[in-house]
Amino acid sequence: MIDLDLAAFEAEIAKVALPEDGTIYEPSTPAFEALPLFTELQEKIFGELPIEFGHCSGRNHKLNAVEYHRSSEVDIAATDLYLMLGKQQDIDPETFHYETKRIETFFVPAGTAVELYATTLHFAPCSAGADAEFRCGVVLPRGTNVPLVNMTRGTGEDRLLFANNKWLIAHAESGLEKDGAFVGLVGENLTR
Secondary structure, three states: OEOOOOHHHHHHHOOOOOOOOEEEEEOOOHHHHOOHHHHHHHHHHOOOOOEEEEEEEEEOOEOOEEEEOOOOEEEEEOOOEEEEEEEHHHOOOOOOOEEHHHOEEEEEOOOEEEEEOOOEEEOOOEEOOOOOOEEEEEEEEOOOOOOOOOOOOOOHHHHHEEEOOEEEEEOHHHOHHHHOOEEOEEOOOOEO
């Protein structure tokens, strides 16, 4: 957990319109980046590295995929939510498959900020109730999760590169293969 004053952020993210079903992701949200919290995160958590402060919000109950970055990510729960997490080290080094039975689910109460290290497998948070929405701030180095300029798929880990600083392994049930995602999650598409 990271000790931060989140009140102004929570007020801003509450204004974001959410879809009736599914999730939205915005890597950079100007209203969040205008807050004093943005400067505090950039200076104290990311050591003055240029960052982006966006969000992933909506309604979700499925794992669907896992991703990792070459940097930490800070997630800020503005509502109660669950994170399904795994370890990059558990990805099969030959096939780049990952067994979903290795995933662990963690409850993150509203008003909590957590750091996900670069080797933490994660994806969209899950709602804390059947009809509940979730709202989660996402802080990463600037340029993360934006489209690749040179979308080249090689072999090995290169097959997982999905966006800038984003390596992704999708479940066959997710539908993400239509967007070019590598399908390599083995086992049940976990539900929370």
